[in-house]
Amino acid sequence: MFQKEQQLIEEKVKEFCKANDIALAELKWQPIPFSGEWGFATSFFQTAANEAKLGKGSKLPVPQKAQEIAEHVKGQLGSVAGISHIEAVKGYLNVYFKTSEYASRVVEEVLSNGIEFGRGAAKTETVMVEYAQPNTHHSFHIGHARNTILGEVLARLVEFAGYKTIRASYPGDLGLGVITVMWIYDKLYKGQEPAGVHERGQWLLKLYVEANQLLEKKENETPEQTAQREAYEAERREMYRKWDAGDEAVRELWRVTREWSLEELREVLHMLDVNMDVWFYESEVDEPSKVIVEELITKNIADDERPNGGAVIVKIDEKLGLTKEKYRTNVILRRDGTTLYLTKDLALAKVKFEQYHVDRSIYVVDVRQSLHLQQAFAILKLWGFPQSEKCYHLGYGFVSLPEGAMSSRKGRVVLFKEVYDEAVKRVLSVNAEKSVEIAPEEREKIAQQIGLGALVYSMLSVDNNKDIVFDINEALSFDGRTGPYIQNAHVRANSILKKAGNVTNATFDYELTKQEIELIEQMSQFPQKVQQAAEEYRPLVMAMYAYDLANAFHSFYHAVPVLQNDDEKVKNARLRLVAAAKQVVANALRLLDIQSPDVM
């Protein structure tokens, strides 16, 4: 927001160094820490080190030399429009703005741009974010929620940063797990169907667990039990075979049960305010991927070992000319001619590049699949797609439970819907006593917003690569560094504003408190935080920022009276400031996929 001044100062510094033959290092600007004023700073340590290496100038230690340079630079800068003063401290050059000017500039820029404040300049590249890839015929658990929230927030960030953005879901709707559910349904539950989208989805998970129990080899089986189990297994295999052969009855059963799962998935995505642009299904890339295998064999990228009773493989390291083991060798077609996850990912990537013209392709997938995805990217490179360089695996640590890893197969999962319901329940019990002024018909809706805010923020406030041991009390905490804390800042700002009339403009030529300075500084940083979070593919950056912003507002709220101020001029300025703060909090929360209620 203040690039103009920064650039001007930078030019002057460069001129000075050139004129004095100083080997200036690249200037890295940052906000000044520990100050009650706003400004930007850079250090001269690297420059001093450069000088020392060249044996030029005084033979002082680097820190002192940096300070010497900073003082010289300061002496040469003279006065710059909008700059109040400049100081040289501990090797740093600190440039301070004229407080009233910068305050009104930040506030007015926020208010004039509104919900667009912080949006980055349009960029030429198209980004696709692939997330929400649960298997059908199970239910959506809290691990899927982490994936979906991370993906959605990343999509919002890159979109707001200026990239054309495509959201893609990729449910796994085939494979042995799917067949297992169909098998037990057909055998024991045919014709049944619970009412309710979530109930039906969760019921499929119950069937899956029961089926796995029936099919699992047990210790000390009697011969009868063994025979029974093997008979079940044969039935399941037979169903898989029929599915593969396109048997109409089996396909119909598949379509119906698959749709039950997808309905639940769409409902969950709706609850999370996620709107997919594209739906890819594993079943739809299965056939195309077989064609790709042939192409890769023809191009001498893949080796066909089927004539010798083997599979079709890609010796990735060898084909890339690597001598050290890195990507290893992987199979792209089983010896029986069926495809693998990797095969389908290759087919899907081709669609992404050719049909959707994706420049940057982001995969939000569990970190345990890291090698798999690196292999896929390497094969895409061998295949000749330059976009492979901009394929990015956003790996995240898996979500486990205090009692161990989640397992759909064993039914040891925490479902998203369960946590959601519990979240709403807890909010309602809290705000029954705290929020007397909320209209009864609003309560449920606001409870959903707050409850989800807590859950979503708890998933975003940990860096991607960290595993999460899911603790519902932590995830649904409303105190401290949480979603509701940030939402509460929005609510309090709103509360002040609704009691005041409209204020159209204001000046900040009074002595600002340190809380006002801090709040304005936080607001001014929003646009660059958007860019940073998007470029680094790190939702955490925005999550941290939103908290810092809300924290600055809460401090301001307590220390600085707005409506209880007799000076009309100061009151108006502060009302504008509160309106701006409310806007930035709302913008930040929106990027985090968290609602901004007006009351709570």
Add this chain to the structure above:
RNA sequence: GCCCCCGUAGCUCAAUGGACAGAGCAUCUGCCUUCUAAGCAGAGGGUUGGGAGUUCGAUCCUCUCCGGGGGCACCA
């Protein structure tokens, strides 16, 4: 055997080459007749797993050791 990730306050986590390593939770002390206390102000708590190196400067980069987790051809 090879590869990846992690180790920071009692606990959960920030900070990726620069100013005094920061938050939350928990503990303790204050603050609601004042714009919503889901809040604010403050206190205690650290040889950043050990060692070596690179650098003017290392939580951050390199090496090594220790400890934890994950992954390595026909699962996804």
